[in-house]
Amino acid sequence: MSDILFQRQQIKAMAHRYRVNFINCLSGYKSANLVGTADADGHTNLAMVSSVVHLGADPALMGMVTRPRSVARHSVDNLQAMGVYTLNHVSRNMVPQAHQTAARYPREQSEFDATGLQAAWVPQFAAPYVSDSPLSIGLRLVEIKHLECNGTDFVIGAIEWVRLPGQALQEDGFVDLNQLDTVSVSGLDSYHPGAPSIGRFHYPKPDLPPRRQ
Secondary structure, rough: OOOOOOOOOHHHHHHHHHHHHHHHHHOOOEEOOEEEEEEEOOOOOEEEEEEOOEEEEEEEEEEEEEEOOOOOOHHHHHHHHEEEEHHHHHHHHHHHHHHHHOOOOOOOOOHHHHHHHEEEEEOOOOEEEEOOOEEEEEEEEEEEOOOOOOOOEEEEEEEEEOOOOOHHEOOOOOOOOOOEEEEEEOOOOOOOOOOOOOOEEEOOOOOOOOOOO
């Protein structure tokens, strides 16, 4: 099978939905997370994101890209107002409900209620987590960077707490995602189960060959 080479102008000329699907696949497998927020009156919101990234361990920071400001952004409005939010891994048995949270529900409709996912709360933390999720993270908003190039925002949060099953946590701090049955996303709508690990490797050094742990 021969390769296909797309130049920039060819990509620009693609039909809109085709281009959206195509470009969203190019970054490979992405983590599937649900963003949990609430407003000042305690009304909850839940939204699927596939743009979460690690930003650093000390301080412990995570980032995510949100939709452009030209569309309704209930999650961003809530986390800006309250200053906190949660990220929740999606497991295999949560996929249909998690995907459904991306529907454009009105602001007054909680995606928890609409999908049947269960909201839970950590005391003194004003954002709900998903009790069905195998791993949940509570974050406090640090800053939001507006990206002029496409109108999106990059949300940066500091980790306040983490909830996960003890058996998935190894002695050196490694979290075994396969034990959590966490899924990933490719494109906009294709979900994939965790794969068997190829193996862990020791920290690379220039004077040593790659070494398995």
